[in-house]
Amino acid sequence: MAAVLGALTLVAGCGSGGGDSGSDKGRRADGARVTIRVPGDAPTISDAVSLAQPGDLVLVAPGVYHESVKIDTARITLRGESRAKVVIDGRLRQPNGVVVAAPGVAVENLTVRHNTQNGVLVTGSAAAVAGLPGSGGYDTGDEPVSFLKSFLVSHVTATRNGLYGIYAFSAQNGVIEHSYTSGAADSGIYVGQCKPCRIVVRDNVSELNAVGYEGTNAGGDMYVVGNRLVGNRVGLTTNSDHQEKLLPQRDAVVAGNLITDNQQTRTPEQADGGWGIGIGVDGGSDNQFIRNRITGNTNAGLVITATADLTADRNRITDNTFTANGVDVGWTFPTATRGQGNCLRGNALRTTVPAGLADTASCPVPANAPTPSGSWARPTAPAGIPFTDVATPGPQPELPRATTTGATVVPNVPALPDIAGIALPSPSLLAAGARVQTS
DSSP states (O other): OOOHHHHHHOOOOOOOSOOOOOTTTTTTTTOOOOEEEEETOOHHHHHHHHHOOOOOOEESEEEEEEOOOOEOOOEEEEEEESSSTTTEEEETSSSEEEEESSSEEEEEEEEEESSSSSSEEEEEEHHHHHTOOOTOOOSSSSSSSOOEEEEEEEEEEESOSSSSSEEESSSEEEEEEEEEEEEOSSSSEEEEEESSSSSEEEEEEOOSSEEEEEEEEEEEEEEEESSSEESSSEEEEEOTTTTSOOOOBBOOOSSSOOOEEEOOOOSSOOOOOOOSSEEEESSOOOOOEOEEEOOOOOOOEEEEEEEEEEEOOOOEEEOOOEOOSSEEEEEOOGGGGGBBBBEEESBBBBBSSSSHHHHHTTTSSSSOOOOOOOOOOOOOOOOOOOGSOOOOOOOOOOTTTTTTSOOOOOOOSOOOGGGGOOOOOOTTTTTOOOOOOOO
């Protein structure tokens, strides 16, 4: 190793702020950070990661790399020189493309594809890292939740993966940004089992997935803002699920997103058959849906329902624009879990179920006010296609100065958005990087 390290590029700079856990064993005596180049300094990405120490940059040259990369050293940056030409390809033989299991790690400017489960997995859960067969890595045991603290996924393309494109599970204090996901047989972007999350999902394109974004048992400073969730089977869901800990889901902000035309036939079929829905809330409470543009979803723009044993309470739907949906807002509940305190204000609405919600459930309402419920005829979901057959992504923006900038410093806690400053998006939001255009 000494001979290899002697050839590496030294990078000046101070220590990063990626958290105080993770090993610093073997830290170079002078504290220098280095750039480890693949394949120049190490033949594979995994070899380079094994050499890296906290604060180092692993910089990967163009090529197709048939490996699964696990990062369990804190504060490493894994970056491709070219987003489209640095490809980690699982060949449908491995569960994950990149697994982040240490704090302060940044994954940037590369493509991950053809993994049986996840493109990029960020987690503090040993079960999720193990990728238990059939579980998706869910944390179903009795052990306390173990969080990974601080992460960044930026300018990543995750396509044609068998479960999730970018998956943050049992993780906190992170950002998923400027990324593109397609062909996920479950969700393009998924955040699960965090409370408080302190996670920001922003400025991403998620299309041609079963679901564009899913947040399960995820809340508390949880922001989904400024994303293009267009051309999936379902645009966005926020829900409670007994397969994960930290029930119930509550307290997420969904603001400034374009959520349109989510009834694409050339997509993987979702297990529960969701189809033609912009936003779905299932057993989630205390969420805010603010200034989203929700259009052209053939079933419904926004649906609130409940699980058999968990209500959906005090969700606020304010200042959104709804057009050309089958139903703009629909509330439909089991009798036992009707929900309370859900309300709307300032939305552009054409139809609601039950009718007249803009008047009868106008915010503010008492927190214990029963939520009305109704039903409507729903379109039949067509059969999906294998995730491996989803269309290839088009060109995506490169990380600026990818080859000339040192390692990325990931903050201990990300800057959280100012909700008041989030505007209603235009119909062309992030259209340059999308295959599916709005109708």
